[in-house]
Amino acid sequence: MATTTNTTPGTFRTAGEATLDRVAWLRLSSVTLPLATPISDAKVFTGRQRPMTEVAFLFVEIATEQGHEGVGFSYSKRAGGPGQFAHAKEIADQLIGEDPSDIGRIWTKLVWAGASVGRSGLATQAVAAFDIALWDLKAKRAGLPLAKLLGAHRDSVRCYNTSGGFLHAPTEEVLDNAAASLANGIGGIKIKVGHPDGKYDLARLTALREHVGDDVPLMVDANQQWDRPTAQRMGRALEEFGLVWIEEPLDAYDAKGHAALAASLDTPVATGEMLASVAEHVELIRHDAADVIQPDAPRIGGITQFLKLAALAEHHQLQLAPHFAMEIHLHLAAAYPIEPWVEHFDWLEPLFDERIEIRDGRMHVSSRPGLGFTLSDQARAWTVAEHEAGRRP
Template identity: 40%
Template sequence: MNASQNTGSSILDATTTTAHAAFADVTAGSRIVHVEAQLVDLPVETVRTDALQTFVKQETIFVRIRTADGTEGVGYSYTIGTGGGAVLSLLRETLLPALIGLEAERPEAVWLALFGITRATTVGPITALALAAVDTAVWDAKTRRAGLPLWVAGGGASPSIPMYDTEGGWLHLTVDELVAHAVASKERGMGGVKIKVGKPRGHQDLERLRAVRDAVGDDLDIMVDANQSFTVSEAVRRARLFEQVDVFWFEEPLPAEDIEGHRQLARSTSVPIAVGESMYSIGHFREHLQRGGASIVQPDVARVGGITPWLKIAHLAESFNAPVAPHFLMELHVSLVCAIPNALYLEHIPQLRAVTTDELRIEGGRGWAPTTAGLGIAWDDEALGRLIVS
């Protein structure tokens, strides 16, 4: 090596060293120095029933972190009535102590570190909900430090997303109430409505759906959701009934773990099968997609372990040419569906209005991603303080 080569190598080494030092300075400021978790009970905004249960309350688990440079991040996950204490215990006893010293600038590293110390309890809802509360807080801090809204940091595919309404489709509602809600949703510009199914007789479900279809016409999507309540044979039978009213998708027809049953159902009907709200790992989504058990995926950011795995699931679905329409949590999911290119719909179920100072922007039936840095959820700390359980 000649002298000029030595000089070039030295300059390159010096440049690399300087770049690493600058990066170390940036990430040093993102080191997590303070963590805390709380359990808050939120009352539901309206009576919500499906084929298997009633949504009693939203146990909401909050995680707050602070980095060395003073940036704060707030994350959350939820249950619909039970298990919140177990999630809180896992956080306080195991996960939060391990967070100290990790860098919010590196959510993948944080997620992997915490997943690594919970292998004995994964894959499952308690661990996934705990990981999600931390991961969303980390992403909140990371994007606040960067001065970017989550939807841009996650990919920035589109600033808005079409919405469909679930709030007017609960199983206990009368036919007249279903029709009134559907007509109102159409007038607000919503692209669709979801009707819960699972009445004792298939013709009862069909009568309710037909009344809605007759009222709204052909240019409003009607989704149906069985909440895992059917056997394979009954799901096949009801799907044939639902084809008569041009159902847009058939959601959770079977228990989530019955991948073969979903495959059989999908091959028997023209109605697209949607799954995902009761699935807790990227591998479960992969199996459904590989075996043809689903054509629409509905990951719930809380139930899959946070934003980090949610984005992987969305891009996995993209590789199968499958659209994403996430379950619940519209205030957070709006930013995620706006981040990805294969988003289909955002579900309209308001649940945070009692503990926030601002609402999701909905115009022309579309949800618009927040433009503020971070998750874009304006928490009302005073209101939350009144609802703390532990």
């Protein structure tokens, strides 16, 4: 007869015959990735933030008694990286001895270990790195790409590029970047808008449409910079471009404003990347605030939470376009029933030895098991802090 030990409210640590393996060791790494060029979007042009010069990553590597391994990560742009690492370090030993298959229960245990700091934001972003590593391990143990373990609906996903269209780049550079992306097999182009002078945004978009032609899917991203009247005026002005979506036209938490805008425009409205929990996304869905939902698995607590949100989004027939971290989101988008989009950023490529295949406008799921990535020597060189728990087999 199986025995149980109550470890946290509402959860039990199993010790029955079904437990075939346990987590023996893990390593946390705080990695700072420098950006070649300081990045500016509307938040910089309106004085809310400084240009972004680096991205902080929290990597979690896990090994089990039976020799199975997994790697996951979370990240923070600008502030927050050291805080994620510090919180992960506090709760890391909670994972030692756990059955790595019990991912949902482990997620709950780790959240309760830091319950006083809440179930969203920095705390659950730290938990996300553990969660993603456990899913990577589970798929590797099965010998399957993560998308196949989850149950893929497709082996490739439509993709669009964002990194070539920031506001700091002159228009000619944006046009050159777009042409290069399309030549490299990327299917769509997104550029940043939200400049203090809206005429500047419209001129750049006009030039881009003329440059790439009428058949290339285009998106714009205002990064929360417009108030409701400005969003309404700009939304109407943007209708003529046939955009796939207008992204974050309003404050990320203005569900009612997004809902009213979405109802008034033909162009779909997309939002969600800045939200830090499933519960916050539920408010968007409850208000019909988005035609396209854009969750970020590391930001909302990992793959376990993302799957919960994806099921709800499908129920409401929403389009899905996960934010950033294509190395994770390719698999999750491939498992979403409604044809999604994945955002292409090449910023993370130096961190990994492998690359994603992109052709014919789509990202392709590889045959590599798990997420399909291993940390590079460069990632090790950019590591600024480490912590280990347990003993490596």
